[in-house]
Amino acid sequence: MTHRLILALILASLPIAGSAERIALTPVQVTDWKAVYGRIETRNRVPARARIGGTLTELQVTEGDMVAEGQLLAVIVDQKLGFQLSALEAQKIAIAAQLANAQAEVRRGEDLLKQGVTTVQRLDALRTQADVLAGQVSALEAQMDVTRQSQTEGQVLAPAAGRVLAVPVAKGAVILPGEAIATLAVGGSFLRLSVPERLASSLNEGDEIQIENGAVAGTGRLAKVYPLIENGRVTADVEVEALPDRFVDARVLVRLPVGSHAALVVPHSALATRSGLDFVGVETPSGVSLRTVVPGLHFTQDGVAQVEILSGLVAGDRILTVAPTAAQTATGGDHE
Missing domain, CATH: 2.40.50.100 (RNA polymerase II/Efflux pump adaptor protein, barrel-sandwich hybrid domain)
Incomplete structure (x- = not known):
């Protein structure tokens, strides 16, 4: 049995060829992605510092x-603060005793002035001494408040x-x-990238970033590109919703859009693979034929898995959007 006969039997037995949708291939723009590593960083690192020694x-x-x-x-x-507080308390007690004596002297001077025994100048001196002692007590109380505040700090x-x-x-x-x-670590977290400077011109704030790192997988948004280039690399920040912050400085694999190129793209469902070869059903004037293709980049567009075709198809070919299932079995046999 020849290979041509096998292929004829395959095409004759395709149950899906009549029902599959046919589309005409036209070149589309496919985004070029560059894989780099980013680091999970916290927005702010705030130290909790000691206010006293x-x-x-x-x-x-x-x-x-x-x-x-x-x-x-x-x-x-700080044990010294307790000793300072005790010393200030002792000083306050001593000056308070002097203040009480000075106030008593003022009262006696007022009585003596009424009797004409003393002078107004003498009474003013007693009052001034009492005011000075009262001020010293107030100053000591303020120093004690400072020491107590230091203890609470x-x-x-x-x-x-x-x-x-x-x-x-x-x-x-x-x-x-x-x-x-x-x-x-406060204020949430974000991804920080360090990108080679040759890609700097292709980075634009607001671009969507693909993230491929386990629980963090998804998409993010390029939030900021820093103008300073250091050691041949550009720094950029990526905003990611619900980015875990359990491990700060953890490395995350991301893909950056760095350009685009024209390519022929088919739905992933249009591919049939057998024995390491990939086939696509192509409509011809004589019917449906299987054509060997070389697939390239796999990606998702509008929720549909797509595959870039590097060779085997040309613009204008009409292909089946669903691969012929019979081809996967029949093309796997030995060719005579």
Whole structure:
């Protein structure tokens, strides 16, 4: 049995050839994609810093924890503040006693002035001394309030809601004022790309980006292209809905549109594959014939799987949109 006879039997047995839709091929513009890696980054990295120096006595968070704004992260204790408060309290008691004595002297001076025993100048001096002592008491009270406020500032609070990225300190460590106790990721996350500069002219804000990375797979939007080129690469940011932020700086495979070219495209359903060869049913004046083709890029357009045909078809060919199922069995036999 010859190969031509086998092919004739195939075409004669096609049950779908009459019902499949026929379309005439015309070149269409196909987007060229460039695969690059992006990194998941947080919008803001906010450090939770110590406002006073001292010893870290409590540490209530660790890497990966979610925290709310104002949540207590750690407690720093400076024992010197307690001693300062005690010293100020003792000074206040001493000056308060002097103030009470000065106020008593003022009252006695007023009584003596009524009796004509003392002078107005002497009474004014007593009143001035009492006012000075009262001012010293007020100053000490203000210093005590400052010390108490410093004690409360030993509580390190979360500056914003987010995820804890790093905790570079340990319980019992000596902390300096301004030192970071934890670093928080706040404000959500986005993808940051580093693209070779030869592709910079093809990047446009608003372009759709394909993402191919497991749970993150989908599409995104090119939100910003930075004008500064460093080390031959351009930085760009991609907005992605519901982008997970569990792992910051994780690498994600994305595809960027970098151009387009004219190509012949057929529905994926039009292909029949057998023994490593791909066939498409083509309508000819003498009927339907199978033509061997070389497929290229596979992509989805308007929800339909499409395949670019590199060779085997020409513009104007009328093809079947559904592959002949019988061809997959018959073309698999040995040719004599």
